[in-house]
Amino acid sequence: MTPEIRPLVAGNWKMNGTRESLNELKAIAAGIGALSEKIDLLICPPATLLYVATALVTDSPLKIGAQDCHTAKSGAFTGDISAEMIADCFGTFAIVGHSERRTLHGEGDGLVRAKAIAAHEADLTAIVCIGETEAERKGGTTLDVLNRQLAGSVPDGATAENTVIAYEPVWAIGTGLTPTVEDVREAHAFMRGELVSRFGSKGAKMRLLYGGSVKPSNAKELMSVVNVDGALIGGASLKSADFLAISQVYAEISA
Numbered sequence: 001m002t003p004e005i006r007p008l009v010a011g012n013w014k015m016n017g018t019r020e021s022l023n024e025l026k027a028i029a030a031g032i033g034a035l036s037e038k039i040d041l042l043i044c045p046p047a048t049l050l051y052v053a054t055a056l057v058t059d060s061p062l063k064i065g066a067q068d069c070h071t072a073k074s075g076a077f078t079g080d081i082s083a084e085m086i087a088d089c090f091g092t093f094a095i096v097g098h099s100e101r102r103t104l105h106g107e108g109d110g111l112v113r114a115k116a117i118a119a120h121e122a123d124l125t126a127i128v129c130i131g132e133t134e135a136e137r138k139g140g141t142t143l144d145v146l147n148r149q150l151a152g153s154v155p156d157g158a159t160a161e162n163t164v165i166a167y168e169p170v171w172a173i174g175t176g177l178t179p180t181v182e183d184v185r186e187a188h189a190f191m192r193g194e195l196v197s198r199f200g201s202k203g204a205k206m207r208l209l210y211g212g213s214v215k216p217s218n219a220k221e222l223m224s225v226v227n228v229d230g231a232l233i234g235g236a237s238l239k240s241a242d243f244l245a246i247s248q249v250y251a252e253i254s255a
């Protein structure tokens with residue numbers, strides 16, 4: 001955590017979730033209670049559920065976002081969705097540059113940056129994802145990768161309000177593996193330093209999430225690390241009990 005930064009606990013449902021999963025969403029919204037006094041909570045369902053999801057949580061502090069957006073406002077881009085469309089469905093966040101998009105869809109830093117700008121233009125908060133592969137970690141180039149991805153993916157107009165950075169080591173995603181606390185501390189301290197040197201006080205206040213195999217049992221040690229201001233959770237966010245348990249840990253630490 002970072003003193004004076006309000007944590008964000010975010011769930012990325014990836015390509016999981018049918019209408020039945022809305023029961024989990026309802027359970028999360030119903031279970032938030034006093035958590036929202038301390039932390040922000042967000043679920044990014046698949047685009048097919050975006051509109052119905054926002055309609056379901058109108059009376060709840062739970063925020064809803066999308067997992068990607070196109071760089072254009074509209075046009076002949078079959079299969080894509082724009083930031084405008086997300087905002088039109090009352091979504092308020094868009095994940096950009098997730099490693100699955102970078103790897104499986106060949107998205108590079110320039111495109112990720114353009115997507116973050118498109119999100120900002122639609123008044124969405126962009127969650128810009130970065131992180132090293134296993135080979136890069138083994139090769140000792142983790143901080144170089146983070147440096148390059150931060151510089152290339154985060155737009156000049158980023159502020160603490162419109163941008164969140166998510167550090168997700170690729171090898172930790174969906175594997176049950178997590179970096180050591182010391183490795184997380186080093187990566188987040190490095191990112192904070194880069195953001196402060198580029199954005200000044202805005203960079204000091206930007207939220208830095210950790211993602212990759214976060215679960216209730218490891219949430220405490222990860223969130224206790226300085227400059228970890230929340231989590232981006234995949235698998236465990238599909239179960240309301242796990243998502244709420246992780247959120248509870250973060251709310252307690254930030255109390």
Ligand SMILES: O=C(CO)COP(=O)(O)O
Nearest residue numbers: 012173174212213234235
């Ligand atoms: O990719 C992730 C979130 O964006 C992390 O996924 P897991 O929590 O399933 O490892």
